[in-house]
Amino acid sequence: MLWVKTFHIVFMTSWFAGLFYLPRLFVYHAMATDDVGIERFKVMERKLFWGIMTPAAVVTIVLGMWLLSANLDYYNAALWMHAKLTLVALLIVYHIWCGKLMYDFRADQNRRSHTWYRWFNEIPVLFLIGIVALVIVRPWS
Secondary structure (H helix, E strand, O other): OHHHHHHHHHHHHHHHHHHHHHHHHHHHHHHOOOHHHHHHHHHHHHHHHHHHHHHHHHHHHHHHHHHHHHOHHHHHHOHHHHHHHHHHHHHHHHHHHHHHHHHHHHOOOOOOOHHHHHHHOOHHHHHHHHHHHHHHHOOOO
């Protein structure tokens, strides 16, 4: 199980790296004015979303479910795990939202400013703090 946990953490880290970087690309994409730069951002965003972020998210979730199933009785009673899973569900919603924004950019339909994306880019930090704190501190055990 330690190998499963190890790879769960590695893929979670990769997923978060993408969640931190894709909205940063959106900031720069929203500021871009030249066609070559705009097309380059579209390629970078697509490769990051489909080549790194989404596979890392899927593997993180699969390994997390594997870890949950190994000690289901404990985790069913652990309120901190319910809170963590709620944050993970919201993180999945954020991930999907990033995909929607990526498609908006691809279709040249972006309606938001670079400033909005700068704030949007901070959201995963809150999820990371909450998830790590819940796993380490395990309140309501």
